[in-house]
Amino acid sequence: MSWKGMENVCGFKEMKNYNLVIRQLLSEFLGSLLYLSLVLSAGIGIKSTNDNEGRRIEHGTATVLIAVANGLVVASIITIFGHVSGAHINPAVTCGAMICKHIKPVKAVCYVIVQIVGGVAGAGIAYLLSSETIRGDLGAIIPYKHLREYQIFGLEFLMTFMLVAVVLSVIDTTRGARGLGSAPLAIGLSITAGICSCSPYTASMNPIRSLGPAVIMNRWDSHWVYWVGPMAGGLVAGLTYRCLLLYHQQTIVLQSSRIDINRMLDRHRSE
Structure with missing residues (x-):
């Protein structure tokens, strides 16, 4: 492959559009910073809040509140x-x-770098804006003591x-006219x-969500699992x-099937 071909495949050429690239990287940085600072602050606040009778909020109620806060912040x-x-704010997204060719490899690497920096900065802001008496572990994702690492891996994977499947569905332009509703809400x-389903066992779904508090609080319990x-x-x-759900791929398969059926019918008639 020639250098020009490599430029197109890897995305070096599009990185020369400096104005756009800088805007995109700053957007990912700010989005990641806002995500970590707000989500961690919400978790600290919810877990430290007492009800009218001075009792702590029950774990189930706290989980739902944190899950809703996470979803609304991301939306x-x-x-x-x-x-x-695109507001990925998540290396997994x-x-x-990148696999579905919405972003080239070089830009994807740059996205991940600024997401990490923004996430750590956001965790630092949450640390600075929270009281030491209620800060706790700053919302660090800590492995559930009764689960093994491969089980946590499986939950994070699912x-x-x-x-990511939802994200790819709502940004698929070939499905744009099929009424998928609000992308941020979905x-x-x-x-x-995801948080409601798998908490308290694990609930990261985003490596920078785990990395930010880990760096600030120096908590690295089974951290590799969360990457x-x-x-x-x-x-x-x-x-x-890309292989199964991409709409234009389905259209190609259906058209091929129709062609084969028509050929069979024509052959049958000629006989």
Whole structure:
């Protein structure tokens, strides 16, 4: 392959559009920063809130509130930044989008780097804006003591697979006229559903969600699971969507089937 061909495949050529690339990277940075700072602050606030009689909120109620807060924050960020960068704010989403050719590899790597930096910065802001008495572990994702690492990996894989599949569905322009509704709402609800389904066992679905508090609080319990699980889920979701669910692929298959059926009918008539 020539250098020009490599430029097109890897995406070096599109990186020369400096104005657009800078805007996209800044959008991913700010989106990731807002995501971590708001989500972690919400978790700290909800877990430290007492009811009218001085009792702590029950775990189930707290889980639902945190799940809804996560979904609404993500939906809001997508609404703000989606038209510029796509508002991935998640390396697993970027991985799935790259597999489906929505983003080139070079830009995808740049996205992941600024997502990491923005996520750590957001966790730092949440740390600075929270009281030491209620901060706790800053919402760090800590492995459930009765589960093994491969089980946590499996849960993270499934949650992230669903999330990335939803993202790829709502950004698929070939399905644009098929009434998929609000993209930010659909993505936000998939995050809410994932947290409600798998908490308290695990509920990351996003490597930077785990990395931010881990860096600030120096908590690295089984941290690799919260990278490998979501990234594997995003990768497989991208492959599944590209090979199985992509609408134009289905159209090609249906058209091929119709052609084969018509040929069989013509052959039968001639006989």
